Amino acid sequence: MLFREEIEKICEYWKKMTSWNTCIFDMEATSLSLHLCMVATKGVKLASRIMDSAALRLDKQDEISLHTTKQTLAMYVSVFVKLAEDTYHTKFNDESLFSLLGALKGVAAIGHILVKDALESVNYVEYGSSNYSLLVQDTGNIWDEYEQNINNLEDKFRAALKDNFKIYELVRPTMEKAMTHTILFVSQMVTRHDRVLSYTPGIKGRHAGRATGEGEPDSGSPVHESSGS
16 A cells, blocks of 8 residues: 555554553543544545556546656645644644645545546547536536535634634544545545546556445554555
């Protein structure tokens, strides 16, 4: 699996935090730290899943290259690793949360671009012109909805900062909602990318985790999550 080293690094931070001799008054903060590490792990696994999907390709000049895809995803993965590191060193702050939301949105955007490239490359006759147009429109609508959901979470958290609201209480639900939206969106894009390219003969790459959820993170700890992707 791509980005395995990064996942293992996050897991190391997770293991160290589970060994903390935490007093009862600090248990909630430790629990949040562990939760953020789990979110970071899921983010990296989603990036890996997108890269697996990118391997199924047409290799046309107007496609986003595998090298560019990997470089861009690696940039977002570094944000997830930094989050785990900051959480371990108790340096997680407001900007950390916005960076995390931005990284999740960035990973999702790569998945959206892959589908757009595929749609622009395949022969619409294979779908029928009307079905093809609906598919293009629907893909755009799904992205708009996802982006709006993440933007709403950012706006809500930013408003809480201005009103000096209980920021701490917002972190976990904000991350849970952002991760739920992103997992759903990435799953849709990976499945759609695979399905669109299946109409075109001679595709390079392999079918990775088609509509099975393989590689999609579960809700367990980073240490015990499946490494399949």
